Amino acid sequence: MQDRNRGYDTRVGEPEEVLSLEVPCDQEAPALVRSELGRHESLGWIMGDAMLVASELVTNAVLHSGCSPEQRIHVTATVDGDSLTILVEERGLSAGPAFPRRISEFTEAGIGLMIVDQLVDRWRAERDGGYRVWAQLTLDPARTPGTGVG
Numbered sequence: 001m002q003d004r005n006r007g008y009d010t011r012v013g014e015p016e017e018v019l020s021l022e023v024p025c026d027q028e029a030p031a032l033v034r035s036e037l038g039r040h041e042s043l044g045w046i047m048g049d050a051m052l053v054a055s056e057l058v059t060n061a062v063l064h065s066g067c068s069p070e071q072r073i074h075v076t077a078t079v080d081g082d083s084l085t086i087l088v089e090e091r092g093l094s095a096g097p098a099f100p101r102r103i104s105e106f107t108e109a110g111i112g113l114m115i116v117d118q119l120v121d122r123w124r125a126e127r128d129g130g131y132r133v134w135a136q137l138t139l140d141p142a143r144t145p146g147t148g149v150g
Contacts, residue, residue, distance in 0.1 A: 015080035018043070022074050023058070025067035025090065030055040033075050040077075043084065046137055049119045050077070050084055053135050056112040057088040065090045065131060079139070083121075087134040 018040050023029040034051045043050060054075065061073050067090055074089040116123055116135055123135035 015078040015085070017076065017078050018084070019075065019077040021076075022072045024069050025062055025065065025071045025073050026069040027062065029062050029073055030058045033058050037077060043079075044139070046084060046139055049137055050086065053116050053119055053137065054086045054088070056116050057086065057133050057135065060112055060133070061088050061090045061131070067091055082139045084137045084139055085134055086137075087132060089130055089132045091130050 019037055021033060021036050023032045033054050037051050037054055038047065041047065054077070058073060058075060061067070065073075067073070071091060074087075076087045078085050078087075119137070120135040121138050123133065125131070125133045
């Protein structure tokens with residue numbers, strides 16, 4: 001079944017890659033990812049949320065991974081049925097896990113994962129020879145965001 005609003009095939013089957021991008025681990029990385037993801041207008045109404053989520057995940061990788069600008073962050077976005085999954089992978093040199101802070105723990109920064117947690121249906125951080133953080137958004141406009149880490 002082809003959804004005219006999105007342009008993506010929503011039948012069960014192989015996920016469709018929307019974005020596969022390698023960016024330098026530097027301060028420009030979030031903007032590069034937003035720009036590339038923003039070219040996929042056929043994602044429809046979810047585009048703003050997807051760009052913000054991807055930007056926050058990449059920002060965390062740049063700030064907390066311990067990587068240098070010579071190293072790369074790999075970002076993919078795939079559509080599978082009625083879900084969009086954004087995956088950010090890096091070498092994972094940091095020792096700490098990714099988790100949203102409580103509002104009382106904020107200083108000058110740190111609300112990125114709290115925002116992600118509110119916008120997505122589920123997300124998770126994984127270590128396996130590197131560090132991966134993925135987030136899944138439902139493409140259905142009737143969704144209820146914010147079910148959190150899953």
